[in-house]
Amino acid sequence: MSEMTYRDALNLALKEEMRHDPSVFVLGEDVALYEGSFKVTRGLLAEFGEERVRDTPISENTIIGVSVGAAMGGLRPVAELMTVNFALLAMDQIVNHMAKIRSMFGGQTFLPMTIRMPGGGGSQLGAQHSQSLETYFMHCPGMHVLYPATPADAKGLLKSAIRDNNPVVFLEHELLYNSKGEVPEDPEFLVPIGKARVARSGDQVTVVGYGRMTILALQAAEELAGEGVSCEVVDLRSLAPLDTETIVASVKKSGRVVVVEECWRTCGLGAEIASRIYDACFDLLQAPVKRVSGLDVPMPYSRKIEKTCIPQAETIRQAVKDVMSGRY
Amino acid sequence: MQTRLRMVLPDQELLKLYEQMFLSREFEESCAEQYAKGHITGFLHLYSGQEAVAVGATAGLHKDDYILSAYREHAQAIVRGADPKRVMAELFGKATGICKGKGGSMHLFDPSLNFMGGYAIVGGQFPISVGLAFAAQYRGEERIAACFFGDGAVNQGTFHESLNWAQLWHLPVLFVCENNFYGIGTEVHRSSALASIHKRTCGYDIPSEKVDGMDVIAVYKAVKYATEKVRESGHPYFIEATTYRFRGHSMADPAKYRSAAEHEVWKARDPLPNYARQLLDESIATREQLDAIETRCRATVEAAVKFAEESPWPEDSTVWEDIYV
Known part of the structure; x- marks a missing residue:
């Protein structure tokens, strides 16, 4: 166990899973060179290179659509939407595509992909940047929705999400990034999906x-x-x-x-x-x-x-x- | 104007193109019949008239290239190799369907053929094609993702986002616009500021060309050239194939927005009789050989209908299956 922030726990989960599986790659707006708006992807570009840590255009719907295609093509994408609010621009790919593809194609494919979305209110960011949209995702069958409260769960749940063969919406609270807690160092530490x-x-x-x-x-x-x-x-x-x-x-x-x-x-x-x-x-x-x-x-x-x-x-x-x- | 066929492909291949076009037409016309009988329900968008595009383009692709399309995709699936029986059973909603009756007409899928789906949200397949091309590149595979779409899709955000992305990341995507000039009832010049669709790619510096989509050989040659370019350069390429659907947008559409005169002009350009004439003129086939092909196609479609009719309905319990892994 070591004490770390929620942010660092997420960062460690990403690094461990990228070391663990070469098919894992990270994409999103400003995730590589800029190391993420909330610095969750800090150090990834330096360790894993441009091929696996990809800055994208500001095209949220296409960030998710590309992740869907990449997952169908055998990769394990971890997409970051800069904030959950921007997920509304990607609802077509999330709800109409990602959540339905396995079922409507008769189970012939699966989408092992994770979408990280920082969100929540309390930072005086105004109406368009302070939303809590968890129920929007919960309402739609075909994907998992996770929301960790502690650094340990942030690490263990994100690792489980990346390893899971279903699409996962992974919500992070912006006001928790600096919160600290004990986190297991074991790279095989996983928190099961579906367990309170x-x-x-x-x-x-x-x-x-x-x-x-x-x-x-x-x-x-x-x-x-x-x-x-x-x-x-x-x-x-x-x-x-x-x-x-x-x-x-x-x-x-x-x-x-x-x-x-x-x-x-x-x-x-x-x-x-x-x-x-x-x-x-x-x-x-x-x-x-x-x-x-x-x-x-x-x-x-x-x-x-x-x-x-x-x-x-x-x-x-x-x-x-x-x-x-x-x-x- | 027309190329001599033997300069393009061997006789057997040329005949195969005819067979694929004829099978597609037979299949679609049979679907219309089955829809009228109430055996096929829901939305049904038929491909009659556009066969030269799917057939010519598929012939120009490698088998391990991905194909994605919209919701008018029966022919694309069948030409790629999907079993007509299982496609028809899917349209009937039967358990033996290619997607177990969960997809229907608009959502055919067969990954064993690299046929990666029919998508029914206009423009939904653009970013998914880009993602598949990225996966191929990431894994060091030599595949292209061929993305088919209609003229109506080019004003969706995903069109522009995906063209930009494919060029920015140097991804092997072949965009094929099947321009049949109408998005349901809206003619292309009433929806696109620049109706000459292939010119729109200049904003993304993607090479493009326009091809006669009623000429299967012209489409084949254009796609073959394009795929060579994509494989060489690793960059995307864009083809606009002008074509025409002989039926309405869907079975619910009597297509009153098109004049009889316009329809006649395009009917005269029907890719099937025109290509048959070329095969005969150049002595690649005899009338008897073409008759034999046509008889074979009719039998295939009849067998598909019989198979679909006799197949069982899906069990109610299957609604809970195949949602999660």
Whole structure:
């Protein structure tokens, strides 16, 4: 184990997988010479050369289409879309092509490709650069969607994504890049796709989060512990496939749930999780599922009002207290 | 104007081109019949009239070159070697179809033939072709990716993004525009500021040429020359083949936007009888030989229909299969 940032953990995963498999290559806007807008691809060009670390034109749809073709042709592309917001320019290749090709061609091919997308709000980047689009991808069958919260999971999940033979959308939170944690050095350390993690044990309220929301949930849980409330925090890690089993096991123990989602509330993943919980264990619930969500507004710029639109540790703490006291 | 055929290919090869064109036409006309009977459903875009492009171009490519196309691609798949039985079964939606009934008319695919798919989002195949060409280059393979598309696709963003990319990365992509002059009902000069499509590549410094897409030998020669250029230079090349579809955009389209006079002009240029005449004129085939080819093609298509009719429907449980590895 060694301590490193979320950014360095991702960087290490890329390097290890490129050393491990010569068919892995990296492409995206400014990923080579400039070493990535968020410096996740730092040092790759120097170690692996121009053939395997490729700067591309600003053509998001084609970045993904080229990755689809390259994957069909026997390579293992790792594409970086500079931010998740730009994925909207590539939705045709992501949804109409990448996610459907295996099925509509009768299983005769597969696409071992990964698309990394930094995203999330909280950096005062305005409406077009602060979105949390995870549910857009979760909604579409044919691909996996991952969202690590910690440096260790960032490394282990990215390695699993690159080795997986299915297309993977890999979301990274921009505010987590500098966060630090212990990361296993073992180059065979992999985090399984489709498995949530109990990030903190507790027995009174289950708080479900992912990405930066997990970090905020843990902060809230720590404060609540001081107030005598025991929270179990479930970090989803994998949004598709969603690990319903781990969520439900925790809810069966606690009987109360708060789901935290950074995305917009309407059709947010909290609604899907609540529905699954109701289907699985409605009669064990002591309170309705409580949702803490991003507000249904285009993100404003000003830091004062931007904060209002994104779940905070304090909002989560309040939601847990509401659930505990029967205020829904 | 016309080249003497024996200067281009041996007799057997010349006859094969005729057989492939005739088979394509028979197949498409049979599809129309099966659609009318309700055996084929959904969208159905027929290739009748454009045969010289698929047949001439495929003959000019190597077998390990990739072929990608749009949704009017039955002929391209069959000419590449796809089994007409399994293609027809796919159109019928049967379990024995080339994509197990999951694809349908617009999504044929057979990687064993390097036929890498029919795509039904206009322009979707451009970047995928570039990616396949990149994979080939990365792996040190000598393949070209041949990307077929219609005149309607050239105003999509992916067209421009992919031309730029292919030239920027020096990738072996052969772009083949099948210009049949209409994107559904919109004539090319009503959708493209520069209707002479092959000229549009100058913005990307990609060499291009225009060829008569009703002349199978002209297409063959152009593609053969182009592929040699691509293999030599490692750069993309662009061909615009002017052609005409004898039917509407799809079975749902009566094609009222085209005049009868225009249709007649193109009908007179039908690649099948014209090429047959050339074969006879140059004594490459006798009428009896051509009759034998035509009979064989009809039998192949009849057998395909019978196979499709008799094949089982896919099981409901298969809807969950082949989505993830």
